[in-house]
Amino acid sequence: MKYLLFILLFCQLGVEVNEPPHVPLKITELRTNSWYNQTMQSWLQYIENNPTDESAWVQYYRSAAFANQSAEKLQSIQSEASELFPDSYISHYLTFKTTGWSAEGIAHLEKAFLLNSDENFALEDKLILSELKRTNSRGKWSEKVFNSGLIHSSTLNYNYNLLMSVNEGGILLTDALHTTIPIWILQDVMNVRKDVTILNLELARQREDYLNAILGSKGLNASIGSLLSVNDWDIYYALTLPREQLSAIENRLYVVGLASTNGSESFDHFEELRNNVEKKFLLDYLSIDFNGEPQTATGKVLSSNYIVPLMLLKDFYDQLENQTKSNELKGQILGLAERSQIRARVELLLNAKKSPPTFKVVDFDIKALDKHLMKIKEGIYASEIELSNREFWFYMEYLRENGYEELYQKGLIDLSEYDEVTKALLSNYHYSPANAQMEERKRPGGSYFDYPVMDITYEVAKDYCEWLTVQYNAHPKRKYKKVLFRLPSREEWTMAALGNSEFTSWTYEENNVVAWAEDGEKMTYSLKDEKVSYPWYHTWKMRNSITNEKDCYLANVKVPEEVTCAAGIKGDGYNFTSPVATYFSNNFGLYDVIGNVAEMTNEEGVAMGGSWRHLASECTITSVNNYEGRDLAVGLRLFMEIIEE
Template sequence: MKLITLKILTLFLLGILSNTAFAGNEVPKEKVYSFIKQKQSAQWYIDQANVWGEYLEENSKDADGWLNFYTAKRMLKLYGANVSHEDLIELVKKIGTKIPNTFEYHYISYWNAGLKSNSENLEHLNKAQELGPNRVELMDDLLTYYEINRDKENIVKTCKRWFASNDISAGVYAWNYNMLQSTEENAILITFGDNDTYPSWVLQHAKGIRQDVTVINISLISIDSYRIKYLKELGIPQLPKKRHDYSGWKEFKIAFVEHLKTHTYRPLYFAISSDKEVYESFEDEVYNVGLAYKWSKTKFDNIAVTKRNFEKKYLMDYIKLELQNDLSQGVVDHANTNYLIPLLTLYNHYEESEDVRSVEVKQLIKSIAMKNDMEMQVAKLLNETNSGVSLVVDDPRKLETGFLKVNDTLYALETEVNNESYDLFLTDLLKQKRYDELNVAKAAAVNWRSLLSSSTSSLTEDELFKNGNPSDPLAPVVNLSYEGAIAYCNWLTTTYNSLEHKKKKFGLVEFKLPTEAEWEYIANGGKQNMTYSWGGPYVRNSKGCFLANLRVGDIDDVPGQGISSETECSASNIDGAIFTVRGDSYYPNGYGLYGITGNVSEMTNKKGLVKGGSWNTRPNNATITSKESHDQPSPEVGFRVIMVVK
């Protein structure tokens, strides 16, 4: 059983999808873990499913390969990425024909069936344990099985084995330790997923930590047989109905929590990662005390409790200093965002009381925010966004213009950033008197004539710029620094997120330079392994019209029969330009993006690495997989912005 509750899945979708990475053309096979253990994007799982699938065509007896392939497919199902439960059932059947009588087959079969307690499924669990008694993959399944049967002896044994395996991240343990320490003595703590349940049980049974706390997982407690045993053990009356007698999952959860409120004398807490809907109806009786919420009919000083927890009970050094290469570090970093609510409360308390500890807390808040791309949101809460109010943009819809959808969370600007848009940014910096930033961001003027060869130096202005002038408002901005491009992206992000409008499309977004993999993904236009953004290996179409603004003086005439005249090819799709032209010249790619190949080389998020080639790049150096190095501002380099929806 791999518990994936709505809350945990939502956390991962928000965190993981907002940092989508896209693979290039050469994807290495990697060990595939559940996103409960390792933070990866949906695209990463797609890539791994593809490479492991191809590998298994030639290596169909590789049991570990099938486990990686199945795990990738299962994660894609949870992401809603065109993999259904029926697809997984058929995959398990296929695996059974390829690697029967292996640990991997029986483990996958049990995992795929979930919590079905029929004899066939239990046989898969028993066979997996027999064939791989020390496999850590089994630990959560075994612990779940013993827990729902309330086999206390084996619960303890399994927790000790799991702890001894070093499988769970120290950061995950520290987070769960702090959650347990958030509660009073003999509390009941409602948890909602894997990473706020299993590590807590292991700490309790393997290390003797806070064994007075009863940790109840809201998903597991929906199993009627388990709930009946557990409530009897706790001396709590049974629910009046079985799980499926309720109209839905939400109604059951709310009914169970209300039942506990009515029938237990023990303090009741909810993990901070919990689903708000279970206590929404009595939200004014729920108080944050750190990594948990306490239900209390009477008001109390929860800030004082939070302060005590952070100052005297919590383990926090693991956030301040990472001392190991942790496979689950991304998961830990994301879980640590749950500290932000209590830490911000604590920061305000220290500030109001002029306590110097506010400095340390503020630093901790910023550290957590930085690791989760939340600097802008946190800066706003810390009242550090005074420079984020634009004086030239008052409608966020203006900043949405020109961004085309690539997938549900990723949008790309249809052209490179042009002179007009960049000048607006510079004007805003000037009006806000942000002179230091303005000096960094300014694009240096270009003496274009100085770049002409001897054969073109005598051209008139009309001849030189017959298809467009580099100073045209819609031509790409060039000769700016990498830092200037980053500042522009940050300006877009801050401005957009700070503006409100009833027709604003998105809540929170991030504008940024693409990674190399993201750039290649959008460049391919929805296809794979493209040579150029239009697909084929040639830089002219069948009429001889050039398809991009490149250095084409020495290109032969294939596939066209000679270079066509301007009467045959419109000015938008012949390479009559010596330098840059308008960003929407030439044909767009499959996503509707112009100028992916040629015109100007486009920056990536890695300083100095540019892609796509420019007006001065030979075609064989402007393929989608090609890369160039430009460490300094150049008339050949501009940038394109992508937008990630949070």
């Protein structure tokens, strides 16, 4: 009854609330669970202000379902909508959604279709219903879904390659319906691999008649359990199937592309895998974005599934000592991993056959290290400060004292290339045994000990990350069982620098931010439509200003010395680098993401965020600063990925 009261109240007050983003079907896009949860809350707020908006209830329910809310929660949404709209298409449609593809659920779905004459309403459900009824109308609805634009081309390409992973006349087992609908479209609209029989396990678990009809067409009679354990090479399992469902045959499964099959030891799966990937697959779409699809397009999200077959194929070429093919595949694998934000883990797998680095374990303050690490997203942390001389000098002293001569020599900096004035400055700034052993490391104005390390190479930065990873994972008081310290990707660095804890995508343009508008109201802004240069965007008018309202600089960037702000500070206060954590942090607690030193990414020669010698326009959260070798303007910020908690 509470929503009936809302109708009366808000119709009288005329309250307006911005409509939240619509929740795309999973055949179109796959978003993160946090995005679905956040959007669900937005739709709840919208409905509380606009309870008579029927379509809003569909969006609210869909976001809750995709966020994996409990059955009780979904039932509650359906009940409240049915109370507001009794015997309406919304009431019957949401009842179907909570009931599923049982006879009762289908009756409600068909009633919803009768009450909503829009032929485009719930197209995907009309297609699924035609499959269940085994009528000739599936082709009609496949074509309508195809023409609706709901399916991105990357999704069709992915499923084309999935079909090409199956031998002629094979049976392909799929899981979720959103991974099956594109296959039906390929078969019905494009006549692709109509010889392959598709069995969707989500439907089969709800409808025994569907299971029997599909298997009966192949002259088979079996339960789902036997299908997941039978030794029959004509059965293929899509790689999207949850691993636990295949536990009975896991040790006998062979990956032959985007599907696996249950074979014997004599089965030459490498040859079949190579034939499928190299002769049958369409792979250009993985490296060339022909249609400008969002990174959340279902086909793009599913593309991480290529990593397993490509790694197996790389192993095959490694055994043949074909380095050219192996390196080619490695490049493809790392490209896919980068786009899927799992590069670090994949690199670990690729390097697993190499001898792990051995370092003498040293005692260090691991609690202080943990304290410096700020959570960016689940499993990803970043250091609150740029790597300082204090930390890097400790590493160099460790190498010197423990005889790691090659690494030590790489970390030393040759000052002979600099002029006398610069050389004098850097002789105090950079590491040397003499500097490290001084109680005070001074320059005019103070010590360089807590200034950012800079002028080191990309390789030295990676060496440091590798050393710290080994030290952390060997420490008895570590917080996590296994971690990886590394340099971030461009996308990771940008979202960390932005400081928006509610971000839902690693792609900058696909996020929204909330900020205070000039009228004092909180507003939501799309980063696709609005330019945001700096992490102090929370006051919206400041988002592209490097100075505050007193014209004082908010970061250490290149500015004319003659500029003096109202607080009496000349320039930005520094002619060179500034101590770490000098300026305000962003909302993640990260200091100096803008200016001071540009911060390395995992791409050699690419840093971001600008530095003390970059203009303000080159020091934004999306600025890319290229460098070669060593650079006085380039340092790094450590990122940590949790591999095993």
